[in-house]
Amino acid sequence: MVRPLTGRESHRREIEAGLAGVSRGRPAFIEVSGDPGMGKTALLAEIVRIAQATGITAFAGRPQPVDGDLAFGAIVDALDGQLSVAASEQPGRLPAAQRDALAVVFPSLTAAAAGPPPEAAAAHRAGHAVRILLEALASSRPIALVLDDLHHADAGTIDVVCRLMRTPPRAPVLLAFAHRHRQASPRLRAAVDTAREVTRLRLEPLTEGHAEALMDEGVPARWRRELYRASEGNPSYLGALTDLLEHGPPGIDEADIAPVPPRFASVVTAEVARLSATGRLVVAACSVLGDPLTVPLVAAVAELDEDDAYPAIDEIVSHDLIRLVAGTGRFGFRHSLVRRAVYHDVSPGWRLGAHARVVQLLARGRAPAVEMAPHITRVATPRDRAAVALLAAAADEIEAECPRRAAQWRRAALELLPDDACDETEPAGGRAGLLVALGRACESAGQPEQSSDALAEAMRLIPPGSSGRRAPAVADRARLLHDLGRSGEARALMRAELARTHDEADHAALSLEQAWLEATSDAPGAAYAHAARACHIADRLGLRLLGCAARGALAVSAILSATPSEGRLGELPETAAFLGAVPDDELAARPDAPLWIGWAELLLERPRAAVQHLDRAVAVSRSAGRWAVECHALVARVAALCAGDRLTTAVESAEEAVQAAWLSGSAALRSYALAARCLVAARTGDLDTLRRRLAETGAPLARSWPGALAAEMVVEARLIAGDPGGCRTLIESGGEAGSATGWWPRVRWYELLTRAALSAGQPDVAGAWAAAAETLADRLGCAASTAIAVLARAQVLITTDAVDGAVDGAMAGAKAASDAAEALDAAGLTWDAARARSAATRARTSSGGPAQAAPSGPATRRTAPASLTERERQIARLVSEGLKNREIADRLYVTQKTVEMHLSRIFAKLGVSNRVGVARALYATSMRSR
Known part of the structure; x- marks a missing residue:
């Protein structure tokens, strides 16, 4: 509002x-x-x-x-x-x-x-x-x-x-x-x-800054700018346009001459009431015609002589309902909202007759289909196949710019077409063809439920085995169902369709869509199997673009399931090079191909490469009206830009993600986009904005790969906002699942959980997450992931020893953090490298000076941790995780005196004098064993 x-x-x-x-x-x-x-x-x-x-x-x-x-x-x-x-x-x-x-x-x-x-x-x-x-x-x-x-x-x-x-x-x-x-x-x-x-x-007129200050912050920035442009800086128009947003995605370019808010309509009605009877008749004709207006055409629609119409036009102009377009002999309403208010105040019977007269006049002049379509939708009669063809052609022409209007015209065409008109020789491909096109237009217009319904009806009319016709409709509907939160229904639909599809090209495309559903539904193993099948068929049939998308899906699902060695990651550079040579108009058929590659690069901690592919995914999905793909790409782009400390660009991407999510009509996508906006506010240090963003965001709606990415963003934002309680809630909701292969087994997530646990005063939990990060980094074999894991362990060492006052452990943590910073810089993870350097500096400062170099030879004979007894190893691990003696006693159900006795033996066996030495010895042993 x-x-x-x-x-x-x-x-x-x-x-x-x-x-x-x-x-x-x-x-x-x-x-x-x-x-x-x-x-x-x-x-x-x-x-x-x-x-x-x-x-x-x-x-x-x-x-x-x-x-x-x-x-x-x-x-x-x-x-x-x-x-x-x-x-x-x-x-x-x-x-x-x-x-x-x-x-x-x-x-x-x-x-x-x-x-x-x-x-x-x-x-x-x-x-x-x-x-x-x-x-x-x-x-x-x-x-x-x-x-x-x-x-x-x-x-x-x-x-x-x-x-x-x-x-x-x-x-x-x-x-x-x-x-x-x-x-x-x-x-x-x-x-x-x-x-x-x-x-x-x-x-x-209001300046853009003043107009934005009057609008609700929940409206995406890019759409606020569009509202300002459409309002022409007029507060009344701005208020009316903003009120329309409460009914769903913005509708500045409405499909029809939609009603305006009642308060605005009443004001315009009062203005019209001040006109003479002839003036009211002429302004009604103007509202039916729409801009631009010529006096002869207005007179014909109003059924007046031109000599009588000119004085009426002068009267309407004097009341500022319409204005002369400078340099022409035409007129236009002072604003489109005024035209809409006048139109809906005209009696419906007269309106229909006026539209019929307009159709006759335009047909004589052989006007384009786009000009005739708004009037044809009101006066055409059932079984008028010429009208169906005209509406379909007009919808095709404007769909890219005005998908809502295209959807409205396709619906009107469907109402005119007989129920039995299913033959492909019918106008626009018959009912099935119109329904598929309607589904596409509704998706672009941000109406996912209407799109899904249209595609479901089309599937009933397209028999199984219709090569190239049925599979795209099924794939699109499954994806829409998933975005609407009906993932189980989507996966079942795809499984049933795959079972009865014999055309290999269709089978490959459906397999790739199934991989999408499984990867974004916390089933990376199943996603890998479907992606591998799609890849195999695409290679055999020479479907290069489909094969590129499948290879990206293969890499992503392999990393998500912590089996990168099976993901053919070495093929990514070649795949990326091929995609770079594909023209945008061709790539628009598969905007998910660069998205898959961008996701894979992001998971592999390669933010620079990820941004390149995600940029392409954004561009081609936006031109194709694929708001869901665009939103996914923009959220991932925010993560990659933040990793590279490119915060100004990240702010823009976050706002664009909110708009794409808004236009998609998906609640889950909107939660992801809001999470990205929270991360940007956190990284830029705008705490007031951050707290407002967090208040309206909540937890991401899905526990899938995109949901996990959003969850990481929200957790970090809450951490920076000083909300350890909120962090703990999100940690507990995802912690158990994250202990094995996990719903997002990425080292970065574990490092973040380490920080959150340390902030919440849980060093034992932090140590466990740091250990999990190290274990997973070993499995991935990625230098950047290993550096993130080292940073996690360094923070545990530094924070724990800062509490205990142990200098040796703090210096060891400083050394680990410095090593991590060097590796992170090399990977392009600028933000994390800066954090690592900052942690190392704090550790050195708290210990009173720079770390001393370790002796090259063994100054003291130390016993390997393997010589410890089982109980001693248990206690040593708990000590390295930061637990105090009392906490260890409670954990193991023994007395505190027993813990102290074991700890003295551990010190002696390892040749160390404090608890930090125990942690260092265990850490060094674990590193050597790898």
Whole structure:
């Protein structure tokens, strides 16, 4: 929603300057002018507030409704209620002649009048009498007469205002009035332009920054910019457009002439009501036609002679409902929202007849299908195959730019086509072809449920075994079901389709889609099997692009299942090179191919390479309207950019991810995008924004690979926000699953859990996660992953020894952190390298100096940990994890004295003198054993 506009800072000083003269006993004038909806009423309210704050009594009024037909309406509205009070307090201040003149204007004085003056003199005397009245009211205290909507004022009110400006009251009176400059009477404009000492406040369009400040922060930044562009900086239009967002993804380019919010519609309806009967007829015809408008065409639709239409057009222009397009002989509504409000106020029967007349006129002129389609949808009759073909062609032409409108036209075509029109020779491929196209348009329009329903109906009409027709519809529907949170249904659908698909190309494509479902549903092993099958078939059939996507899926599923040696990772460079040579228009058929490769590079801790492929995935998926793929790519891109410390670009990607998720209509994707936005706020150090982001984000909705990536982002954000409790909640929800192959067995996740546990004061848990990171890093055989694991262990050593006051352990941790920083820099993990260096510096500072180099030979004979007894090894491991003697005793169900006895033997056997030495000895042994 748009926050209310309460006045402009830039105008406040001018208002105060105008009021200063009144406070010193002089009259003053303030004019407020601007286009409709620019906030003039709000600015007048600000004038009243400031006046009252300075001791000025304000009287406010506005013209009465059209059917009231009350002369001097705004003046009466402001002052009539005060006259009886003024008369009782100062009965002799107004001469009898002035009271009689005022009786013509104010109903409250009519009974006391000696008799009505001659009608011809009434208006002339009223202006002078109102000035005397204002002087009387201001005799004891300054007053302000505030009049709104003078563009709707009657001639009497305009006459009074003009006379007051020409002959100001001889008292501290402020006259403040507002009007729409385009609609104001020429007399009022002339009076304002020639008057002296008038404070003129012209309401200009909002700047983009001011407009964004008025909008809800939940609206994506990119869409806020689009809303601003569509609103033209007008607060009223901005509010109406933003209200439309509450009904789903933004609809600036609506599929149809959609209704506008009731509050906005009522304002426009009141404007139309002020027109003459002919004016209302012509503006109705204009709303049916839409921009641009030509007078001959408008006259034909309104069934008027052109000679009668021109005066009506002039009237509508004078009310600023339509405007002349500069440099042309055409007209257009002042805004598309105004056209929509007028259109829905027209009686439906007349509208249909008008659309029919438009179709006839356009058909004679052989207008393009896109121009005719909006009218055909309303007047075509069932079984009109020509109309079906026209609507399908128009939808094809505009689908990339306006998918919602394309979807609406395809629905209209389906309603015209007979139920039995399933033959491919029918227009647009028959019902099945139209349904598949409708599903595609709905997906691009951010309507996943409608898209899924359309594809389900298409699948009923396309028999199994229809090569090249059924498989794409099944694959698309399965992916949509998954994005809608119906993963089990999606996987079952794919399994059933794979079982009855015999065409090898279709089988390969379906296998790849099944790999997607399994990989994003916490089943990397199954994903690997399907990706391998797709890869094998694609290679045999020469389907290079499909093969590239399958190889990416193969690599991702292998890494996720912690079996990279089986993932043919060596083929990634060749695959990436081939994708780089594929044109974008060809790659648009498989935007998931660069996404898979980008995911694989991200998992392998290669952020630079990941960004290159994810950039391509974003570009091609956006052009194809594949919002889900774009959102996945953008969230992964945020992670890669943050890893490389490219935070400015990461901010932009996070906002784009939120918009893509919004447009996709998927709650799960939106949770991923919000998580990415949290990570960026955390990395940039904007804690106030971070806490707001976390409040609206919550935990990611899915425990899959993308959900795990989002979970890592949220955990780190909560950690930086100083919320160890929130970290613990997320750790506990994923910790048990993460102990084996896991729902995201990535070393980075374990390192993050190590940090979170240390922050939460759980060194034992932190040690366990660090150990898990080391174990997994060994299995992956990745230098960057190994460095992350070393950093995890270093942080445990440094933090634990900082608590215990052990210098040797802190220095060992500093050395490990320095080694990790060097390896992380080499991998392009700039952010993590900086953290590692910072940890090493803190450790050295706390220990009182730089670490000493270890002796090259054994200065002391030490016993290998293998010589320890089982109980001693148990206690040594718990010591290395940071547990105190009491905690170890509780864990092993022994006394604390027993732990101390074993610990003294461990020190002696290992040749160390403190607990850090135990941890170092176990760490060194584990490294050698690898």
